[in-house]
Amino acid sequence: MKLKPTSGRMYGLVVLYEMQTDFLLKALDGIDQKDAQKRLDTKANHVAWITGSMVQGRYFLAKLFGIDLPSVTDELFAHNKGIIDDAVYPPLAAFIKDWEEISPKLQEALIRATDEKLEEKLSMPGMKITLFEMISFNTYRDANCIGQIALWRRLLGYPGMNYS
Template sequence: MDTPKSKKIELIIPAYRMHTQSFMNVLEGISEEDALKRIENKTNHIIWMAGNFVNMRYGLGGVLGLQTEDPYNDLFFQGKALNESSQYPSLAELQKSFHEISPKVYQKLLEVTDEELDEIFEIGMNIPFVKETKLTFVGMCLGREDYLCGQIGLMRRILNYPGMKYEMNENISY
């Protein structure tokens, strides 16, 4: 396993890599047609969920100093509500973006220092027991990724796909 500069980030590294694997696994075999289906017009579709997941990776990269922007930021930034009249990217396009940004964010996670993680990063949550730092934001991003994978996993079953597998591709090192 890669060794991060920050001791505070050591728990994040395996979780980040597991989320990479989970994202790939949860989308495995989903058709582009099914990825746009909603349940009783009440749920987001898988495209929106996957797009929000990828957007979280771009957001995390930005907080860690990457100078790159999500090409679909206008559709997904801060969990922007699904808009039925918008043209969403395909799953293939989102997966391409995911594989472009994820290794860059992983490298930044390895390079970030404790001092950088302790920097104030105001999220606007206004919760007295949550100190808004870059480290807090990293944790919030991972929590959001967990949530989105769970939502996509549920949609898999509703759309009659088999449950997500937990196989690991050891060639993916981010």
């Protein structure tokens, strides 16, 4: 971590954020585009959808900090839309491009977030939470999604995820 977060509450989350920024790229390494949309005769979310949902999550958080940039995920993932059967999702390279664009900008916002900003109330369908709680949830979800992609790697016949 280059800078110490303004809010002490953010230190651990920023460390995880940095790790997960790299881990997603490692999880996706070498996955062929044709495999990224395979569901192996299940209703499970495929690698492309999982990746896109992570990208969309970071763009959503960035908007809460006033960083409003377009993303390849804007339509297929709007309003937390679930996987769409038979939809053709963007290539992993497009998701990776957006991931690499938004991640440093959002990280800077997370580092600079004040306790006052973190206590902003958000109204989500069916719940009211603070920005800090949303960041915490998104951090947890990113780890979960990376684990799913790591499992998909093995199910699709790829070597396990390399953490080095």
